[in-house]
Amino acid sequence: MVDLLPHILNGLTLGLLFALIALGFTMIVGVMEIINLAHGSLFALGAYFALSMLGGSWFGDTAFGAWWLSLSVETRYVAALFVGPLLAAIAGMALELCLRPTYRKAPLYGLLLTFGAALVIEEIIRLGWGTGEQNLAIPSAINGPVLVAGFIYSKYKFFAAGFSLLAIVAVWLFLEKTPYGAIIKAGAHDSEMVRALGYDLSKLRLLVFGFGAALAGLAGIVMVPIWGLRPHVGVDVVIPAFLIIVMGGIGSFWGAVAAALMVGLAVGITGAYAGAWATMSMYILLIVVVGFRSRGLFGRKSVLEN
């Protein structure tokens, strides 16, 4: 069993990262009952914005660029952690405005529109940043190897996992302990009533979509040093996120976190025995879970079933 330990640890880190990706997704699904297939593309956008900020490739020639690049990598990285998600949120809000005409129609149209948006964003990334694989530079403080119980780990993986854990707790506190979270949860539960109480539902949707997109962008910046950055990374990411929220039950916060950890563990442990088939294990897990529980682990009834 000892030799399984590193794989379990790997799986748990991966699971926490998956949970971070799925958080924004489950929020949008919960409040708006829209499957946002462009979530992965917003993830990629966040990471690419961070890439530009760290490398200064767009404004490197200007006076501001020269000053910016003279700052330390750590400063730029922390700034990117804030500005990247912000830009992703703006892109997400623009997408929400496009989505408005589909709200009165079947959920299929929202799904199709975001599928189209994913295609468009991927092409825009190809245009703006090129088609090749790129690397996000990370500060040396969180880079490099670390020795745990005789095994060599990448320090960054621990940073990413810890960061995800913090973000998950922060989002949970936001949803449970603040009045804003209460409105969001109420919007997911009964949007008519929220409107009747005098809250602006379309503004709420815009902000929730922006918040979800910001979480996607944040996940992108944290995750990409592990996964690599390429234009179609969005598709690689949206499918696991999609799997996780369905497995956890649509609209369930802890369901998504539990499902993400399960998927991470499944991928990690399968990786120990048959590395090539690691990614496949998540699909098998989904088929088994949804085969037995038609609404996922903690799902409740949703219009998306019709």
Added chain:
Amino acid sequence: MISLSDIPSRSTVRHWVPIAVLALALAFAPWWLPTVGLYQYLGIEITIWMIFALGFNLLFGYAGLHSFGHGAYLGIGAYAFGLFQQQVAVSLWGGLAAAIFAAGLAGAVVGAFISHRRGIYYALLTIAFGQVFWFTSMKLHGITGGEDGLLGIPRPPLTFFGLEFSLRDNLALFYLSAFCLLATVLILWRLVHSPFGRVLQALRQNETRARFAGYEVWRFKWAAFVISAMFAGLAGGLFSMAQQSAYPDVMSLHQSGLIVMMVLVGGGLVSFWGPVFGVILYFVTRDVLGGITETWLLWFGLMFMAMVILRPEGLAGMFHLAWNRLRGARAVSTPLTSEPDLAGRKT
């Protein structure tokens, strides 16, 4: 918005008219394709994708079951055809039968798993199974040749009651796939206008009510999935002949998404002929825009988004409205008829 159910069972337009138009267009394609600046191989591609799209629309448009992993069955058909040629015998009919059978079998197994699910769960399970097939085809190097796929699949000659035609020429292969397309159209046309097709449409409108009316809903969902997978298999068999190879790329999520886009943009939700328009639009856009700019997918994606927002009934719906407006202009005396007509006659 109009929908497929607005088609009355006895249409005022004779139903053989569009089929005859399609047959004529296909028969003379080798003459008019080069005249409008296109080429013969495009004809093969378009006919193959039309078979795929029409079969897919039985599931997507008629039964309202949103499969996002349908490329897998096209791929399975392509691999089955190639493996039959390489491992069993070089035979056209055998290969096509193997392609249809293999895709149908995969569809039957997957359909049994997913037919009790609805809505988004159904869509997600089709994605998951599609990814499983895609992954398997990439990883089983010994059988499928891994990421390179099966190469050098022959085009076996067409044998028919002692006659033999070579299919090495693209023109001959075009006529074979055009023939398969016409057969597909005739079979599917019969099917969607049969009681079976009516039940599928009832499922789309209200699955619960269909169940209360006494139909065993999941059997119909299963049958629709299997039939549509079989047509995908046929298309896959022809595809592997056209490409002379079979590779995992056609099974990817990207390809499965493209077929959804084609069917929706064409108007598969409102018309039997929607997928046909959608496939033509996609390939012509690819060739025309692709000649101008490398980022044609960006423009196609933007067009798709605009279509979903503004005209979700697609090209076929737009033609239908334009046709009604034209007729409404002719029948000046009754301006009110244009509204009931909107939900009325459909080709």
